[in-house]
Amino acid sequence: MAGDFQVVEFITKVRDGVSPSPLEVKRFAQAILAGEVTDAQVAAWTMAVYFRSMAEEALFALTCAMAESGHQLDLSAIEGTKLDKHSTGGVGDKTTLVVAPLVASFGVPVIKLSGRALGHSGGTVDKLESIPGFRTDLSKEEIIAQGKELGLVLAGHHKRLAPLDAKIYHLRDSCGTVESIPLIASSIMSKKLASGADAFVFDVKVGHGAFMKSLDQAKELASLLVSIAEQAGKKAKVVYSSMAEPLGSAVGNSLEVREALACLEGKGPGDLEELVLALAEAMLSLAGIEATREDLAAKLASGEAKEKFLALVRRQGGDLGALPTAPFREPYPAERDGYVQGWQTREVGLIVRSLTVGNPAGGVEILAKRGSKVQKGEPVALIHAQSKEEIDWAKEVLAGCVALGDLEPQKIPLLLN
Numbered sequence: 184m185a186g187d188f189q190v191v192e193f194i195t196k197v198r199d200g201v202s203p204s205p206l207e208v209k210r211f212a213q214a215i216l217a218g219e220v221t222d223a224q225v226a227a228w229t230m231a232v233y234f235r236s237m238a239e240e241a242l243f244a245l246t247c248a249m250a251e252s253g254h255q256l257d258l259s260a261i262e263g264t265k266l267d268k269h270s271t272g273g274v275g276d277k278t279t280l281v282v283a284p285l286v287a288s289f290g291v292p293v294i295k296l297s298g299r300a301l302g303h304s305g306g307t308v309d310k311l312e313s314i315p316g317f318r319t320d321l322s323k324e325e326i327i328a329q330g331k332e333l334g335l336v337l338a339g340h341h342k343r344l345a346p347l348d349a350k351i352y353h354l355r356d357s358c359g360t361v362e363s364i365p366l367i368a369s370s371i372m373s374k375k376l377a378s379g380a381d382a383f384v385f386d387v388k389v390g391h392g393a394f395m396k397s398l399d400q401a402k403e404l405a406s407l408l409v410s411i412a413e414q415a416g417k418k419a420k421v422v423y424s425s426m427a428e429p430l431g432s433a434v435g436n437s438l439e440v441r442e443a444l445a446c447l448e449g450k451g452p453g454d455l456e457e458l459v460l461a462l463a464e465a466m467l468s469l470a471g472i473e474a475t476r477e478d479l480a481a482k483l484a485s486g487e488a489k490e491k492f493l494a495l496v497r498r499q500g501g502d503l504g505a506l507p508t509a510p511f512r513e514p515y516p517a518e519r520d521g522y523v524q525g526w527q528t529r530e531v532g533l534i535v536r537s538l539t540v541g542n543p544a545g546g547v548e549i550l551a552k553r554g555s556k557v558q559k560g561e562p563v564a565l566i567h568a569q570s571k572e573e574i575d576w577a578k579e580v581l582a583g584c585v586a587l588g589d590l591e592p593q594k595i596p597l598l599l600n
């Protein structure tokens with residue numbers, strides 16, 4: 184027991200809907216780190232938070248305790264407002280690969296540490312690592328030097344970044360409390376605060392392929408993310424975007440890198456570019472730069488943002504010329520004439536997760552999105568796989584992921600702000 188701190192009383196207080204004080208939260212976190220709280224007690228507390236939440240000051244105290252539990256990056260040696268963005272997770276979301284160099288091409292440093300795939304949702308680190316040689320395990324010193332010299336870093340979360348969050352997340356995963364919105368906000372922000380940026384844009388995704396299924400849930404999460412950021416003295420903005428269907432066409436690591444490269448030349452799919460421009464506009468405004476979406480699109484078309492991305496890849500050891508392609512590719516045909524009513528986005532994410540195990544070139548390209556008119560036999564998707572068996576499996580499971588109908592469906596807007 185840490186001094187006179189009573190773990191059971193702390194848990195019952197939260198269970199009964201009485202928010203603990205920031206000091207009590209800090210002492211609870213210290214007790215966990217000192218090994219004085221059992222896993223069962225931590226899990227019970229997460230369940231209490233799931234049902235009762237905690238006041239925003241208590242959540243902030245938890246976030247700080249998790250952020251301070253491991254390595255913290257001090258980016259003060261890099262001049263300017265250091266920007267970061269965070270996506271709450273989706274399918275085909277390769278925006279970081281485009282937005283980060285686009286914003287950095289305006290001379291504003293973007294220093295972003297990212298995670299791996301989680302459940303059905305892809306991870307930026309996995310996408311970057313599909314580029315042969317690309318290093319995501321940069322040291323603190325490398326991050327600072329690259330931030331100063333290039334103004335752009337895309338690296339992975341260090342193992343020692345917010346280890347208390349990793350421990351609590353693991354227990355949440357084992358007891359059914361991953362979905363707690365306050366705990367999600369605190370978990371995300373602990374890693375963001377430890378990563379050291381000054382300002383954040385949150386891309387909060389909503390819909391079938393997102394963790395937040397409704398706009399109300401997304402707003403609850405966003406308001407906590409912004410509250411924690413502001414309590415930490417950081418600036419923050421939110422972009423709400425639909426994850427009703429995969430973003431762009433490509434879903435899968437090296438496929439997404441290729442699509443990001445096209446977008447960096449202004450030749451990407453319309454929905455991807457629309458979200459990229461909205462995120463870049465929000466990020467730049469946090470650094471005091473008012474760029475219109477036309478200015479941003481011109482920056483893509485001029486090739487400047489692409490140059491920045493190529494410089495990043497070179498600096499982190501990647502060889503885009505060796506980007507892998509899958510040995511087997513086969514179209515998935517429409518089973519009837521009609522309009523595509525939509526895709527089961529979460530399931531597409533899970534299929535791609537399987538296709539990418541040990542194969543960074545695996546994945547699915549969605550060729551006909553919601554609202555497209557297709558004829559029987561016309562390809563609606565293209566499967567990229569390691570073997571013919573995988574292709575056959577993917578065809579079978581994709582059958583349940585796309586709905587075709589006679590009526591043209593209503594358009595779902597991408598930007599929901």
Ligand code: URA
Nearest residue numbers: 352361366367370371
């Ligand atoms: N991402 C995180 O970092 N933490 C969560 O709890 C959920 C998503």
